[in-house]
Amino acid sequence: MTGPRQRPYTRRVSTATDVDVTARARDLLGVSRLTNSALTGWLHGLPGVDQVGCEARAAGLSTRSIKTSSKAWAIDLAISMIDLTTLEGADTPGKVRGLATRALVPDPTAPDTPSPAAVCVYGDMVGIAKETLGDSGVKVAAVATAFPSGRASRAVKLADTRDAVAAGADEIDMVIDRGAFLAGDYLSVFREIAETKEACGDARLKVIMETGELVTYDNVRRASWLSMLAGGDFVKTSTGKISPAATLPVTLTMLEAVRDWHDLTGEQVGVKPAGGIRTSKDAIRYLVTVHEIAGEAWLDNHWFRFGASSLLNDLVLQRQRMATGAYSGADYVADDAPSAY
Amino acid sequence: MSTRVDVRKTYKLYIGGKFPRSESGRSYEVTAAPTGRRSTPRFLANAAQGSRKDARDAVVAARKAQPGWAGATAYNRGQVLYRVAEVMEGRRAQLVQDVRDAEGLTAARAEGVVSAAIDRWVWYAGWSDKYPQVLGGLNPVAGPYFDISAPEPTGVVAVLAPQASSLLGLVSVVAPVVVSGNTCVVVASQDRPLPAIDLAECLATSDVPGGVVNVVTGRTAEIAPWLASHRDVNAIDLTGAADADGVDWADLEIAAADNLKRVLRPGGTGAEAVEPDFAPVPDLSRLSAFLETKTVWHPKGR
Numbered sequence: 001m002t003g004p005r006q007r008p009y010t011r012r013v014s015t016a017t018d019v020d021v022t023a024r025a026r027d028l029l030g031v032s033r034l035t036n037s038a039l040t041g042w043l044h045g046l047p048g049v050d051q052v053g054c055e056a057r058a059a060g061l062s063t064r065s066i067k068t069s070s071k072a073w074a075i076d077l078a079i080s081m082i083d084l085t086t087l088e089g090a091d092t093p094g095k096v097r098g099l100a101t102r103a104l105v106p107d108p109t110a111p112d113t114p115s116p117a118a119v120c121v122y123g124d125m126v127g128i129a130k131e132t133l134g135d136s137g138v139k140v141a142a143v144a145t146a147f148p149s150g151r152a153s154r155a156v157k158l159a160d161t162r163d164a165v166a167a168g169a170d171e172i173d174m175v176i177d178r179g180a181f182l183a184g185d186y187l188s189v190f191r192e193i194a195e196t197k198e199a200c201g202d203a204r205l206k207v208i209m210e211t212g213e214l215v216t217y218d219n220v221r222r223a224s225w226l227s228m229l230a231g232g233d234f235v236k237t238s239t240g241k242i243s244p245a246a247t248l249p250v251t252l253t254m255l256e257a258v259r260d261w262h263d264l265t266g267e268q269v270g271v272k273p274a275g276g277i278r279t280s281k282d283a284i285r286y287l288v289t290v291h292e293i294a295g296e297a298w299l300d301n302h303w304f305r306f307g308a309s310s311l312l313n314d315l316v317l318q319r320q321r322m323a324t325g326a327y328s329g330a331d332y333v334a335d336d337a338p339s340a341y
Numbered sequence: 342m343s344t345r346v347d348v349r350k351t352y353k354l355y356i357g358g359k360f361p362r363s364e365s366g367r368s369y370e371v372t373a374a375p376t377g378r379r380s381t382p383r384f385l386a387n388a389a390q391g392s393r394k395d396a397r398d399a400v401v402a403a404r405k406a407q408p409g410w411a412g413a414t415a416y417n418r419g420q421v422l423y424r425v426a427e428v429m430e431g432r433r434a435q436l437v438q439d440v441r442d443a444e445g446l447t448a449a450r451a452e453g454v455v456s457a458a459i460d461r462w463v464w465y466a467g468w469s470d471k472y473p474q475v476l477g478g479l480n481p482v483a484g485p486y487f488d489i490s491a492p493e494p495t496g497v498v499a500v501l502a503p504q505a506s507s508l509l510g511l512v513s514v515v516a517p518v519v520v521s522g523n524t525c526v527v528v529a530s531q532d533r534p535l536p537a538i539d540l541a542e543c544l545a546t547s548d549v550p551g552g553v554v555n556v557v558t559g560r561t562a563e564i565a566p567w568l569a570s571h572r573d574v575n576a577i578d579l580t581g582a583a584d585a586d587g588v589d590w591a592d593l594e595i596a597a598a599d600n601l602k603r604v605l606r607p608g609g610t611g612a613e614a615v616e617p618d619f620a621p622v623p624d625l626s627r628l629s630a631f632l633e634t635k636t637v638w639h640p641k642g643r
Contacts, residue, residue: 326599327397329573330404 021194021231028229028265036187043186043226049217049253058248061292062285071284072322078283079106079315081301082116082308083141083272087148087240096125100132102334107316109332110323116312117301118171122147123164130168141171141206145196148210148239150175154192161199172196173206173307175239176223178213186226193230206234206272206305211250212242220250224257234270240307245275248285255293268297274307280318283311352388352534354395354558355541357402358551363559365392371535374445385442388534391559393567396526399555400573403497403524406552411494411522419469421548422520426462428547429455429540436508436539443507443533457620458512465516468628472521476629480636487639492632494522495603499568501561501581503616507533511540513619514580517627519553526555526574528565531585534558562587569596576603576631583607583614590614605630 022034031038066074084103086095100119107113118139119129129140142164146152152160161172174196180188197205207227211220224235235254238245251273258269271294277283283306290298298304313333320328352371353360362368367390372382389395410418429436433455441451473492480488498518503510507530518525529537541556557564561581565588569577577597582590590607597604605627608617 326570326572326596327400327567329571329600332572 021197021229025190025229034187034190036185039186039190039226040184043222046218046221046225049221051217054217054249054252058252058289061252061289062248064285064288066284066288072319074284074287075280075315075319075322076114077299077301078280078287078306079312079319080114080117081304082306082312082315083118083120083274084116084312085120085240085274085307085309087120087122087143091122091125093125093128096121096128097132100129100138102312103133103138104136106312107319107333110316110319113316113319117305120173120307123160123167123169126164126167126169139170140168141173142167142169143173143175143239145174145192147173147175147208148241150177151179154195157192158195158199161196165199165201165203169203171204171206171234172200173208173236175208175210176227178210181214181219181223181226186222189223189226190230193227193232197231204233204270205231206236206270207232208236208239208274210239210242211237211246212244217249217253220253221257224254225261228257228261228267228269232269234272234305236272236274236305236307238273238275238307240275243276246273246277246307248289251286252289252293255290255298258298259294268303270303270305271298272305272307277306277308278310279314280311283315350386352386352538352558354389354391354399355538355545355554355556356395356399356552357405357555358545360541360545361395363389363391364394364398365390367392367559369559371532373442374533376445383442386535388538388558391528391557391564393564395557395559396528396564396567397571399526399557400497400499400568400571402552402555403526404573406550407494407496407522407524410519410524410550410553413522415470415473418520418522419466422462422466422469422516424547425543425549426459426466428543429459429462432539432543433459436536439535439539440508443530443536444505454509458509461509461512461619461623462516464622465520465628468625469520472625472628475625476632477634482638485641487641488636489639490634490636492521492629493635495631495633496523496575497573498523498525498631499565499571499574499577500525500527501565501577501579501585502527502529502537503581503619504530504532504561504584505616506619508536508540510580510616510619511537513623514578514627515540515554517623517625518578518631519549521628521632523576523631524553524555526557526568528561528568528581529556529558530581531559531561561585565593566596569593569602570599572600574600574602576605578605578627578630579607580605580616581607583616603631 026034029038029042086099103116103119115138118141120141121129123142126142144161144164145157176189209223227235254271262268316333317328353362368387369390371385371388373385436455437451440454477491482488537556544554579590582588594604607614
């Protein structure tokens with residue numbers, strides 16, 4: 001895989017926050033003014049994704065067998081990469097507190113179990129999650145910008161973001177405007193991401209493509225490059241509200257994009273598959289793919305996350321199985337969906 | 342002249358209503374019981390040699406099916422189990438042949454065994470809406486309360502099927518487990534697994550929901566310890582541990598104690614464990630071994 005065909009870019013930059021993304025985009029694209037047609041030319045100049053090859057590669061990586069000590073390491077790493085998520089209309093303060101407590105103590109029978117990276121909630125629940133998590137190191141991620149549809153005015157989306165950041169969110173998960181993206185209005189998507197990034201301040205920005213709605217891998221690749229160009233700190237597959245959510249080939253396409261972006265600009269961007277990853281086996285397949293496509297530098301919860309809720313339980317079950325030598329069962333982990341009453 | 346190519350059956354596992362091969366890819370040779378004159382055992386088929394992971398998958402399937410099966414009305418469960426008997430009657434010829442091969446019986450004896458196995462399903466099916474009245478009821482208490490005990494299924498039950506009685510014995514241990522709403526993972530007789538797969542085919546075509554009965558064929562000594570220690574298994578029937586190669590049922594009972602499983606020991610005592618005779622009409626002991634009793638106190642008003 002190669003980067004865009006335009007003029008080679010040599011300047012090295014550290015993080016997206018210290019640069020004016022529009023100026024950098026002009027630089028990268030080799031244009032004096034950032035227009036939609038310039039963006040279109042650049043994104044459509046990216047090489048196409050070989051669908052069959054991509055799926056075959058993902059399937060091939062899924063067959064790797066990870067055993068014993070490697071498996072134990074992978075399970076702990078995967079747990080530490082989880083964004084423990086609840087994004088329901090019926091989320092109560094109690095449920096959010098329960099989830100946050102779960103993140104602090106994933107398995108009361110094994111205190112050495114690592115904590116998930118973050119708890120992911122709606123913006124109005126940030127304060128409640130923060131109360132429980134305190135300075136434990138577990139971050140609070142908030143979805144913003146009219147999640148999950150992204151259908152609201154720019155002003156509302158930015159207010160949504162600022163509100164979550166003001167409440168203490170360490171990370172913001174935004175959705176791109178898929179309607180604008182599919183209509184070819186890349187500049188609008190670019191501006192929206194850039195403005196949201198500005199509204200984030202110090203919070204890291206994860207950009208959700210909702211790949212289930214983008215239909216093709218080519219679109220996934222373009223959306224990933226566009227998000228990185230606009231200053232996103234993470235590219236994320238899905239909201240979890242649309243099926244299909246995260247798949248291995250889609251994640252592989254994104255991992256290629258962040259790897260190539262790193263080669264091009266020297267800047268590292270994270271990847272977060274979300275939705276539909278429920279078993280340890282699935283999670284380990286993703287880790288193998290991360291290692292093989294992006295490289296070891298991404299095998300860290302600063303650069304790779306799983307958006308999941310039930311995955312944690314399966315990883316804990318596997319951990320118990322490895323510790324006790326006996327298969328464990330649902331009676332030995334916390335209830336995934338406790339009653340609201 | 343055209344010669345027809347043999348169409349031989351692949352004997353596979355029965356897990357979650359499907360017939361998968363063993364995840365291990367292994368199989369083992371099944372031979373007919375010696376009938377006297379032959380010196381070399383007669384080859385019957387290659388059966389799937391299930392692994393601990395097949396057993397684990399089967400437990401997952403059984404756990405998933407359990408609430409739905411227990412939630413069905415007793416009347417409905419009885420109907421479904423009676424249907425199993427009907428389907429077995431339709432496959433009588435195949436069952437008779439496989440029992441003959443497995444156990445080395447004469448045709449007449451094998452017919453008798455199959456008839457008894459079918460009757461055993463009917464016998465247990467009939468109990469589905471009756472055992473709660475026999476095993477539960479209103480308790481007399483010294484206070485102004487109704488005190489009601491009702492039997493409920495234990496959950497997921499691992500069953501080591503009898504090693505010798507490959508069909509009648511199998512039915513006699515599986516039917517009492519599932520009639521009350523339990524689901525089960527059956528480790529078929531190691532050397533006589535084919536009737537168990539026949540039975541699985543009957544179950545698959547008789548409205549028994551997938552996952553209620555799961556059949557794993559293979560080495561009992563390899564699979565049984567994983568089921569005995571499995572924390573998502575609520576009870577284990579050790580009947581087939583008697584006379585199984587390399588299996589000490591006491592070890593299995595020790596492993597089962599870890600999560601307080603209900604354990605049904607094999608017949609006989611200690612090392613003298615033997616397989617019971619399944620021919621006589623049973624009592625409710627096997628059925629009641631896999632039940633929990635829920636007792637409700639309700640104030641008695643005026």
